[in-house]
Amino acid sequence: MADFHSSTLTQLAADLRARRFSSVELVSALLARIERHQGALNAFISVTRDAALAVARSADRELAAGSGGALTGVPIAHKDLFCTAGVRTSCGSRMLDNFVSPYDATVVARLKRAGAVMVGKTNMDEFAMGSSNETSYYGPARNPWNPALVPGGSSGGSAAAVAARLVPGATATDTGGSIRQPAALCGITGMKPTYGRVSRYGMVAFASSLDQGGVLTVSAADAALMLREMAGFDAADSTSVDTPVPDYVAALAAPLAGLKIGLLKEFFDEGLDRDNEQRVREALRVFEGLGASLREVSLPHLPLSVPVYYVVAPAECSANLARYDGVRFGHRCDSPRDLNDMYRRSRGEGFGAEVKRRVMTGTYVLSAGYYDAYYLKAQRVRALINADFIRAFQSVDVLMGPTTPTPAFAIGAKTADPITMYLNDIYTIGANLAGLPAVSVPCGFVQNLPVGLQIVGPHFSEARVLNAAHAFQRVTDWHTRIPRGYA
Amino acid sequence: MSGWETVIGLEIHAQLATRSKIFSGSATAYGAAPNAQANLVDLGYPGVLPVLNGEAVRMAVKLGLALAARIARHSVFARKNYFYPDLPKGYQISQYELPIVADGSLEIMLEDGERKRIGITRAHLEEDAGKSLHEAVPGMTGVDLNRAGTPLVEIVSEPQLRSAREAVAYMKKVHTLVRYLEICDGNMQEGSFRCDANVSVRRTGTRTFGTRAEIKNLNSFRFVERAINYEVGRQIEILESGGAVVQETRLYDPDKGETRPMRSKEEANDYRYFPDPDLLPLQLDEAFIESVRATLPELPDHKAARFATDYGLSAYDAGVLTASRELADYYEAVVKAAPEDPKLAANWVMGELAAALNKENLDVTSGKLPPERLAGLLARIGDRTISGKIAKEVFEAMWSQGVAADAVIEARGLRQITDTAAIERAIDAVMAGNPAQLADYRAGKDKLFGFFVGQVMKATGGKANPAQLNELLRRKLSG
Numbered sequence: 001m002a003d004f005h006s007s008t009l010t011q012l013a014a015d016l017r018a019r020r021f022s023s024v025e026l027v028s029a030l031l032a033r034i035e036r037h038q039g040a041l042n043a044f045i046s047v048t049r050d051a052a053l054a055v056a057r058s059a060d061r062e063l064a065a066g067s068g069g070a071l072t073g074v075p076i077a078h079k080d081l082f083c084t085a086g087v088r089t090s091c092g093s094r095m096l097d098n099f100v101s102p103y104d105a106t107v108v109a110r111l112k113r114a115g116a117v118m119v120g121k122t123n124m125d126e127f128a129m130g131s132s133n134e135t136s137y138y139g140p141a142r143n144p145w146n147p148a149l150v151p152g153g154s155s156g157g158s159a160a161a162v163a164a165r166l167v168p169g170a171t172a173t174d175t176g177g178s179i180r181q182p183a184a185l186c187g188i189t190g191m192k193p194t195y196g197r198v199s200r201y202g203m204v205a206f207a208s209s210l211d212q213g214g215v216l217t218v219s220a221a222d223a224a225l226m227l228r229e230m231a232g233f234d235a236a237d238s239t240s241v242d243t244p245v246p247d248y249v250a251a252l253a254a255p256l257a258g259l260k261i262g263l264l265k266e267f268f269d270e271g272l273d274r275d276n277e278q279r280v281r282e283a284l285r286v287f288e289g290l291g292a293s294l295r296e297v298s299l300p301h302l303p304l305s306v307p308v309y310y311v312v313a314p315a316e317c318s319a320n321l322a323r324y325d326g327v328r329f330g331h332r333c334d335s336p337r338d339l340n341d342m343y344r345r346s347r348g349e350g351f352g353a354e355v356k357r358r359v360m361t362g363t364y365v366l367s368a369g370y371y372d373a374y375y376l377k378a379q380r381v382r383a384l385i386n387a388d389f390i391r392a393f394q395s396v397d398v399l400m401g402p403t404t405p406t407p408a409f410a411i412g413a414k415t416a417d418p419i420t421m422y423l424n425d426i427y428t429i430g431a432n433l434a435g436l437p438a439v440s441v442p443c444g445f446v447q448n449l450p451v452g453l454q455i456v457g458p459h460f461s462e463a464r465v466l467n468a469a470h471a472f473q474r475v476t477d478w479h480t481r482i483p484r485g486y487a
Numbered sequence: 488m489s490g491w492e493t494v495i496g497l498e499i500h501a502q503l504a505t506r507s508k509i510f511s512g513s514a515t516a517y518g519a520a521p522n523a524q525a526n527l528v529d530l531g532y533p534g535v536l537p538v539l540n541g542e543a544v545r546m547a548v549k550l551g552l553a554l555a556a557r558i559a560r561h562s563v564f565a566r567k568n569y570f571y572p573d574l575p576k577g578y579q580i581s582q583y584e585l586p587i588v589a590d591g592s593l594e595i596m597l598e599d600g601e602r603k604r605i606g607i608t609r610a611h612l613e614e615d616a617g618k619s620l621h622e623a624v625p626g627m628t629g630v631d632l633n634r635a636g637t638p639l640v641e642i643v644s645e646p647q648l649r650s651a652r653e654a655v656a657y658m659k660k661v662h663t664l665v666r667y668l669e670i671c672d673g674n675m676q677e678g679s680f681r682c683d684a685n686v687s688v689r690r691t692g693t694r695t696f697g698t699r700a701e702i703k704n705l706n707s708f709r710f711v712e713r714a715i716n717y718e719v720g721r722q723i724e725i726l727e728s729g730g731a732v733v734q735e736t737r738l739y740d741p742d743k744g745e746t747r748p749m750r751s752k753e754e755a756n757d758y759r760y761f762p763d764p765d766l767l768p769l770q771l772d773e774a775f776i777e778s779v780r781a782t783l784p785e786l787p788d789h790k791a792a793r794f795a796t797d798y799g800l801s802a803y804d805a806g807v808l809t810a811s812r813e814l815a816d817y818y819e820a821v822v823k824a825a826p827e828d829p830k831l832a833a834n835w836v837m838g839e840l841a842a843a844l845n846k847e848n849l850d851v852t853s854g855k856l857p858p859e860r861l862a863g864l865l866a867r868i869g870d871r872t873i874s875g876k877i878a879k880e881v882f883e884a885m886w887s888q889g890v891a892a893d894a895v896i897e898a899r900g901l902r903q904i905t906d907t908a909a910i911e912r913a914i915d916a917v918m919a920g921n922p923a924q925l926a927d928y929r930a931g932k933d934k935l936f937g938f939f940v941g942q943v944m945k946a947t948g949g950k951a952n953p954a955q956l957n958e959l960l961r962r963k964l965s966g
Binding site: 081082089096097101102103105134200201202204205207208209235236237239315316318319321322323325328329330331339343363366367368371372375400412 | 530531532533534535536537538539566568570572575576577578628630757759760761764765766769939
């Protein structure tokens with residue numbers, strides 16, 4: 001009873017079904033944990049205690065009746081950019097501090113239908129723009145391995161909450177690495193599915209062609225379970241893809257022998273921390289031991305990912321964030337003099353510096369006279385990067401490499417220089433530009449800080465990617481390590 | 488104005504008659520309480536996404552086929568970015584570089600009967616904006632988003648119109664077409680059909696275009712004509728006094744009959760178009776396009792040509808009768824019921840009937856005078872039961888009382904006299920009663936023939952068959 005938190009999501013779901021304890025007991029225990037650690041971690045923007053307990057009670061009735069879904073009674077948290085009916089959906093921004101969503105995102109509705117109990121909404125970089133959670137209007141979430149360090153971002157609150165075992169799983173989104181990078185920095189498993197696999201409806205947009213919802217969990221098996229319940233075609237999202245969702249859980253056990261792994265040559269560059277590289281290479285040897293073969297693969301255009309991303313993402317964001325004008329919802333400045341004053345001050349007050357920087361960058365690259373040089377060229381390079389990946393997957397099953405160049409860094413260390421901050425996503429952005437599924441799994445420690453291994457697969461190969469991650473986790477225990485003070 | 492040539496291109500916005508909006512499931516019906524027909528997608532709430540309405544696509548393709556245009560197998564929706572309170576997302580979803588319809592044309596008829604083909608550069612799908620209500624709330628501006636997301640097709644002509652009249656003829660032709668296709672209700676008061684006019688002038692013989700002004704939001708044919716004429720005059724005056732026309736957006740003030748610059752748009756807008764990542768490129772295949780082609784009705788030009796040939800009508804009459812599908816259908820129903828004289832039917836439909844409808848501000852579909860009933864009247868003219876003149880009296884009674892021609896003829900005893908003996912008796916009586924006139928006529932005063940016709944008609948209560956009367960009278964008078 002006291003060690004609910006050291007159980008995995010998969011185990012908790014099974015225990016609930018076996019009625020070893022009730023959902024109310026479980027949810028109450030985790031709510032207490034959330035409250036205890038909120039001051040140190042700042043992982044949550046909202047905690048929905050009463051609603052969670054009410055849902056837990058009804059989950060217990062369903063469990064007693066032998067009904068319910070795959071996640072009935074299991075507590076989870078949602079990144080605060082998934083719209084949740086009747087609950088504030090702030091996107092980590094002052095702009096939406098007062099915004100109570102009138103509807104549920106498709107992801108939220110599906111997890112609800114599967115029986116999951118939402119306990120709260122997690123902290124995040126403002127509108128998912130950041131790699132450290134420091135751009136949040138609600139202050140930075142902290143890394144449970146060391147509270148002086150960032151948990152990564154933008155899904156920093158979800159990652160910190162799962163790493164500290166405040167919840168067994170949380171939703172997250174990944175536009176340039178926002179699931180995988182915090183997973184790596186917090187020592188947990190983070191899965192970004194193929195673009196189009198998970199509905200974006202109700203997931204507040206940052207960069208529409210790159211955003212993809214996914215999960216942060218302790219293990220790949222947990223990710224498989226949660227993703228299976230979230231994924232699938234949604235008629236409300238024109239970019240969601242209408243192909244059946246395989247049973248990711250059932251696919252976990254498939255043998256790994258014969259798996260052809262491509263080592264992403266461009267990821268083992270001079271920016272990669274030596275110790276970090278060591279841990280990744282050790283992990284690759286584990287895969288060899290499991291019967292996989294390794295070969296180096298080069299994606300020549302991949303080094304252009306960061307510049308391409310910082311044209312495409314801001315361009316889309318500049319339009320996506322135009323709706324926050326103070327007219328219908330969100331922050332409106334006090335006593336505007338006229339329309340332009342209302343726009344200027346509402347947006348000036350509502351948005352933080354990083355959001356403004358990206359809106360301005362995006363506006364610039366789309367402007368007459370610059371569109372061809374920036375936006376159009378970036379789209380062409382994006383197509384080349386995509387082609388690089390497709391070519392690589394003709395000879396290998398998955399690609400592997402580090403998730404980040406370094407382990408977690410200190411709060412404040414990179415805020416003065418946006419470019420160094422942007423470079424933290426150098427290994428993750430490629431998968432977003434090409435829309436590929438990718439997972440980060442813990443693969444060791446550097447100076448007591450976790451390091452992540454990234455596994456990227458072809459489009460819609462979630463089952464294969466999770467299977468590889470799971471095989472690794474069956475023979476390693478990095479993902480089971482719990483930060484001191486949270487065990 | 489001589490020495491100047493006017494160059495006009497029109498951008499016509501036609502609201503598509505879909506039941507729901509172009510990217511959401513909200514209803515499009517006009518006249519609901521403000522914001523009653525705006526859902527979360529229309530309101531641009533955080534997290535919502537657009538889903539394209541297939542019916543709007545079908546309608547745009549229908550239009551493209553009717554314009555003999557190229558239907559794009561691959562077209563792209565783009566975001567047009569600008570801030571305005573009635574534009575909830577801060578961008579309008581439109582089509583920019585790759586529209587669904589391109590390179591079409593249609594033919595207009597000028598007043599002199601000359602035909603002119605007008606090129607249509609493109610027609611693209613887009614969403615309408617909402618409305619800002621400046622009078623609804625004192626001291627504030629209200630926003631009604633019922634119209635936001637209503638599907639529009641914007642039809643862009645080549646700058647090939649050379650006068651306000653041509654522009655109006657073109658706009659009317661497009662209006663006729665979209666109503667034939669049943670893709671737009673054409674209601675201009677409600678804004679379902681409106682246009683922006685790009686107007687410039689140049690010295691006759693010049694090849695390059697002059698600087699143009701764009702007159703926004705013209706929602707009546709009359710305003711289009713007046714606004715363009717005013718604008719042309721204004722530009723010529725500027726140029727003749729050595730000035731330069733400024734490229735700008737102008738508004739037409741129907742009360743003052745003039746155009747003036749729009750205040751809010753001093754600086755040129757940079758709309759920063761880019762492909763909308765929320766919508767996949769629209770891919771259309773041959774089978775879909777052919778399935779739409781199969782639903783095309785007979786088009787106005789074809790119908791007019793057929794009317795001219797089959798019914799022996801002039802090009803002008805055929806044009807008038809086919810200006811709306813409803814009128815054409817009415818006419819054909821009349822001819823079907825009274826096939827003997829299609830020309831007579833045309834005269835009655837365009838004459839008496841049109842005047843009567845117009846007077847009461849009714850449409851031909853009002854049902855006040857069903858075509859079979861008008862045909863009944865024409866049949867009585869055809870079989871010489873009544874004369875054309877009497878027919879007008881019968882028509883009036885039919886119109887006001889809603890009864891059949893025969894009932895009026897019987898009730899009023901208007902049956903035409905075709906009995907030769909009866910007419911001859913009447914002629915004899917008139918000749919006997921007017922000996923002086925008879926003498927004069929016979930002495931060569933031919934003009935008195937009309938006098939005798941009038942007298943006999945008077946004696947027969949107007950019921951003598953005119954042709955018979957003429958013939959018999961001529962014979963009798965000449966002795």
